[in-house]
Amino acid sequence: MRVLAISGSLRDASNSTALLRAVREEAPEGVEVLLWDGLKEIPPYDHDDDVVPAPAAAAAFRELVREVDAIFFATPEYNSSIPGALKNALDWGSRPLATSAFRNKPVAVISSSAGAFGGVWAAAELRKVLGAMGARVAEAELSVGHAHEKLDEHGRLVDDDVRQGLREALETLLAEISLVDVAA
Numbered sequence: 001m002r003v004l005a006i007s008g009s010l011r012d013a014s015n016s017t018a019l020l021r022a023v024r025e026e027a028p029e030g031v032e033v034l035l036w037d038g039l040k041e042i043p044p045y046d047h048d049d050d051v052v053p054a055p056a057a058a059a060a061f062r063e064l065v066r067e068v069d070a071i072f073f074a075t076p077e078y079n080s081s082i083p084g085a086l087k088n089a090l091d092w093g094s095r096p097l098a099t100s101a102f103r104n105k106p107v108a109v110i111s112s113s114a115g116a117f118g119g120v121w122a123a124a125e126l127r128k129v130l131g132a133m134g135a136r137v138a139e140a141e142l143s144v145g146h147a148h149e150k151l152d153e154h155g156r157l158v159d160d161d162v163r164q165g166l167r168e169a170l171e172t173l174l175a176e177i178s179l180v181d182v183a184a
């Protein structure tokens with residue numbers, strides 16, 4: 001099984017990306033977690049450019065989403081919402097609406113922030129957007145507050161409770177894949 005891990009942050013020392021590296025460490029046998037680093041390459045969504053063939057980076061993103069069994073998102077919170085770059089990639093991924101790569105795709109969302117609330121509004125927004133796109137939003141919920149305090153200087157997760165929360169979120173997502181398989 002292949003799970004695509006998408007961080008909503010572009011910066012090298014991102015807490016969100018660090019949490020996804022920890023998710024990868026927690027993957028059970030037979031589950032491959034692929035960390036996607038193509039977010040910055042996606043051009044701004046322009047309906048006039050959304051033709052066949054689509055811009056290469058957007059087409060590659062859609063193809064990758066189609067190929068994987070599920071997607072695990074970790075997003076920071078920007079102004080009580082999700083970062084624009086992430087929303088932009090999702091806008092590309094959402095088209096054409098009826099047959100998009102995200103339709104019926106199992107997805108899980110976690111969030112983090114430097115503040116106390118862990119980006120709960122961003123997580124809620126991301127779940128809303130993914131639901132509107134027709135993805136299957138798994139019931140996983142984890143918002144990591146003061147995220148920088150839970151990572152060491154190398155960006156490695158050192159908090160057992162958060163690690164357990166990540167493991168549970170991944171398990172919930174993997175269970176959602178099984179539900180899709182049964183329905184298919």
Ligand SMILES: Cc1cc2nc3c(=O)[nH]c(=O)nc-3n(C[C@H](O)[C@H](O)[C@H](O)COP(=O)(O)O)c2cc1C
Binds near residue numbers: 011013076081118147
């Ligand atoms: C443009 C911008 C807006 C932000 N808005 C919020 C916010 O609304 N709520 C919050 O908790 N943190 C906010 N932050 C702080 C981020 O949560 C914090 O920088 C976080 O570590 C970014 O995630 P990353 O480590 O994955 O890059 C904001 C940061 C930036 C750069």
